[in-house]
Amino acid sequence: MKTTKKILLPESEMPRQWYNIIADMPIKPLPMLHPATKEPLKPEEMEGLFAKELVEQEFSTERYIDIPEEVRTLFKIYRPSPLVRASGLEKALDTPAKIYFKNESVSPVGSHKLNSAIPQAYFNKIQGVKHITTETGAGQWGSAMSIACRHFGLDLQVFMVKISYEQKPYRKFVMNTYGADVVSSPSTLTQAGRALLAENPNTNGSLGAAISEAVEMAMTKPDTKYTLGSVLNHVILHQSIIGLEAERQMEMADDYPDIVIGCFGGGSNFCGISFPFLRHNLNSGKKTRFIAAEPASCPKLTRGRFEYDFGDQIGMTPLIPMFTLGHDFQPASIHAGGLRYHGAGAIVSELQREGLIEAMDIHQSETFRAGILFAQAEGIIPAPESTHAIAATIREALKAKEEGVEKVILFNLSGHGLIDMASYDKFLLGELSDFSVPDEDIAASIAKLDKLIK
Ligand SMILES: *Cc1c(COP(=O)(O)O)cnc(C)c1O
Numbered sequence: 001m002k003t004t005k006k007i008l009l010p011e012s013e014m015p016r017q018w019y020n021i022i023a024d025m026p027i028k029p030l031p032m033l034h035p036a037t038k039e040p041l042k043p044e045e046m047e048g049l050f051a052k053e054l055v056e057q058e059f060s061t062e063r064y065i066d067i068p069e070e071v072r073t074l075f076k077i078y079r080p081s082p083l084v085r086a087s088g089l090e091k092a093l094d095t096p097a098k099i100y101f102k103n104e105s106v107s108p109v110g111s112h113k114l115n116s117a118i119p120q121a122y123f124n125k126i127q128g129v130k131h132i133t134t135e136t137g138a139g140q141w142g143s144a145m146s147i148a149c150r151h152f153g154l155d156l157q158v159f160m161v162k163i164s165y166e167q168k169p170y171r172k173f174v175m176n177t178y179g180a181d182v183v184s185s186p187s188t189l190t191q192a193g194r195a196l197l198a199e200n201p202n203t204n205g206s207l208g209a210a211i212s213e214a215v216e217m218a219m220t221k222p223d224t225k226y227t228l229g230s231v232l233n234h235v236i237l238h239q240s241i242i243g244l245e246a247e248r249q250m251e252m253a254d255d256y257p258d259i260v261i262g263c264f265g266g267g268s269n270f271c272g273i274s275f276p277f278l279r280h281n282l283n284s285g286k287k288t289r290f291i292a293a294e295p296a297s298c299p300k301l302t303r304g305r306f307e308y309d310f311g312d313q314i315g316m317t318p319l320i321p322m323f324t325l326g327h328d329f330q331p332a333s334i335h336a337g338g339l340r341y342h343g344a345g346a347i348v349s350e351l352q353r354e355g356l357i358e359a360m361d362i363h364q365s366e367t368f369r370a371g372i373l374f375a376q377a378e379g380i381i382p383a384p385e386s387t388h389a390i391a392a393t394i395r396e397a398l399k400a401k402e403e404g405v406e407k408v409i410l411f412n413l414s415g416h417g418l419i420d421m422a423s424y425d426k427f428l429l430g431e432l433s434d435f436s437v438p439d440e441d442i443a444a445s446i447a448k449l450d451k452l453i454k
Helices: 052-059 069-075 087-093 114-126 140-151 162-167 169-177 191-199 207-220 233-252 268-284 346-353 364-378 386-403 421-428 439-451
Strands: 005-007 017-019 064-066 083-085 098-103 131-136 155-161 181-185 224-226 259-263 289-295 305-310 319-324 358-362 408-413
Touching: 017 233, 017 268, 052 114, 052 233, 069 114, 083 233, 087 098, 087 364, 087 386, 098 233, 098 386, 114 140, 114 233, 131 140, 131 207, 140 155, 140 169, 155 162, 155 169, 155 207, 162 169, 162 181, 169 181, 181 207, 191 207, 207 224, 233 268, 233 346, 233 408, 259 268, 259 386, 268 289, 268 346, 268 408, 289 386, 305 346, 305 439, 319 346, 358 364, 358 386, 364 386, 364 421, 386 408
Parallel strands: 098 408, 131 155, 131 224, 155 181, 259 289, 259 408, 289 358
Antiparallel strands: 005 083, 017 064, 083 098, 305 319
């Protein structure tokens, strides 16, 4: 293994403000709509579900928003995170490209999710909320919320997508260790869950279904609010700390990225690393490319449609203007559980519509091969989600080699895979298959949206 070069930002230079790209967007995202009236959603209407400050952030058009000191103090447990020159991977690929990655796997829960879990728990705490509900796919967001809620003395009910609950029991143990209550979703705790179970007792569950359950419980139980780990504007805002730090670290390395890459579930880590750099495309003529790497089995950006859709499966959340595969699209049981979500956030969807970002869909056999190459070259076993970003990076690095150009590529390592070794085992045994979604399935799922707001 070749030694990699770490670029460390001093703690004193950790960002004091988050960056809100809406301020710089030439065309603003369309408004969210109320699920019943189909009228533009008003902030007050979100306050039943989310803490007030988070709702303010959701609707904010301010360019910079202060990070509370208590949140910054907690961030110091693992931030600023390292930027690493992936010289081992460069060598393995024999590419003229310079590859850097931002290592978000160093957080105590092993992913970038804590960047939003801490402020979300904090803003609920200062408002006097007692109970939090949330959903989790692979368990990363649930783990992050579990420790954040513990810190601020809030209790947490996690609805964990059934397929992950069964494939990834260790994340459930992590959540339990931090003191959270975890059920497999669909569950019998909510009306939504009972209805879904009655419809299909053998369902794998989905993030959309788990969201329905968590939202229902937050709306029906006193002193309870809901939290979401991706998609929404306030989550994207919190994750901007990744790119703001990376921007400073790239300066320290005396480089600027030609290409920025992140894997894509609902968009939080991709947007987090991308938007501070995209700001310079919008404001000062930089020409960086931004690539969202999504699974071929859940290709919302590459093959979905831009349309108003619900964030959940039952239709309780606001209607979001998003690239979507349809809110009851059932993705295949791929191992990147965190990428099995039907839609993309409103901001990133608008940027995709305008061609300001690109998307790439990749099969899991290619991503696991990329993950193993990365592990052997750089020493870190990436999360199955993150292997999508690595596979896209490898495609671009090999293209640079073919073209004989020295590109600077920056990707986000959203998490490590040490709790996902069962997936690696399956891959190594040759038991992982690729799932292509037939066009008819996507068309049928999206066709159901025609009646939503017309
Ligand atoms: C949740 C998760 C993702 C996908 O979510 P985004 O909101 O798209 O970032 C990717 N990687 C890891 C490690 C995750 O935990």
